[in-house]
Amino acid sequence: MKNADKLKIVTTIIGILLFIYGLAFIFVFNQGTFVILFLAVVLLLWTRVKSVPATRFFKFLLVLGYIFFGAIMVFIAVAGTCDKASGDEDAVIVLGCKVNESGVSNSLKARLDTTLEYHSINPKAKIIVTGGQGSNEPMTEAEAMKRYLVANGVPENIIYKEDKSTSTNENFANSKKILENLFDDDYTACIITNSFHAYRSRGLAKLNGMNLTTYNAPTPYISMPVDYCREVLAVIKLWLFKY
Structure with missing residues (x-):
């Protein structure tokens, strides 16, 4: 199996799982649900869109965007553990x-x-x-x-x-x-x-x-x-x- 075929299978499976997960929250729809569904659609289309300079550049921007997004997410998780209460507040x-x-x-x-x-x-x-x-x-x-x-x-x-x-x-x-x-x-x-x-x-x-x-x-x-x-x-x- 070619690497391209393997990538298509992986992105399809992850995309479907994310899409199902996002749909589970559709009745409490918020920005987080939108991000999940958007990522699911991107993954489902990732290997199906014809590779031309414009789409390659768009994919590059998406990768940068999600790296930036992920970095902020890690920062939030780590920073959230700081400044803990002492337990004797008024x-x-x-x-x-x-x-x-x-x-x-x-x-x-x-x-x-x-x-x-x-x-x-x-x-x-x-x-x-x-x-x-x-x-x-x-x-x-x-x-x-x-x-x-x-x-x-x-x-x-x-x-x-x-x-x-x-x-x-x-x-x-x-x-x-x-x-x-x-x-x-x-x-x-x-x-x-x-x-x-x-x-x-x-x-x-x-x-x-x-x-x-x-x-x-x-x-x-x-x-x-x-x-x-x-x-x-x-x-x-x-x-x-x-x-």
């Missing part, structure tokens, strides 16, 4: 995520279970749960998060809801006001979010005048490729436009 900000009709999403459940873990270490810390209500959510993310934590033994009187935000940037802007009402300017706080989201979260917090550490929740394996692809685009936006 407060934690738990960032919201998708709420389904059936309950909290896998990513949000990971954040909330990590909050329970942190609470067992530092039960005196105030907990700010964040997130408004999307058009396809049955309630605000903050309310769903509060209910989950209370149902799992967290005292209701240490939980504060920030339920007006529609973005991570607004999470921090609104949470900062809550913290200042609770502690004035003398407090320490950390962020609880999934590991893929930690680096950008700290950056957005700094843009809102908050120097926070992170206490990372795991990223669910099933959504990890989509989550990291989406996050690369979000980090590029943060670097370019500062939001």
Whole structure:
């Protein structure tokens, strides 16, 4: 079998698998899903497009683009492990995520279970749960998060809801006001979010005048490729436009 035939088989198999994976997330379509589906189509067409100077140049640009994309992804993964919380902060900000009709999403459940873990270490810390209500959510993310934590033994009187935000940037802007009402300017706080989201979260917090550490929740394996692809685009936006 020629090398060209082997390459065609490999790219076809990987392309089909990526396409099926992307379709599995079609009902929660976001930029990460688009990147996965785009890569799948590129791989399926890679050896089927006639090789002329124009297509070879286009392929070269695609390879450079995906190397750059992959490098940022690795950076996000590594940088997300830095600036870890000490475990004795005055407060934690738990960032919201998708709420389904059936309950909290896998990513949000990971954040909330990590909050329970942190609470067992530092039960005196105030907990700010964040997130408004999307058009396809049955309630605000903050309310769903509060209910989950209370149902799992967290005292209701240490939980504060920030339920007006529609973005991570607004999470921090609104949470900062809550913290200042609770502690004035003398407090320490950390962020609880999934590991893929930690680096950008700290950056957005700094843009809102908050120097926070992170206490990372795991990223669910099933959504990890989509989550990291989406996050690369979000980090590029943060670097370019500062939001």
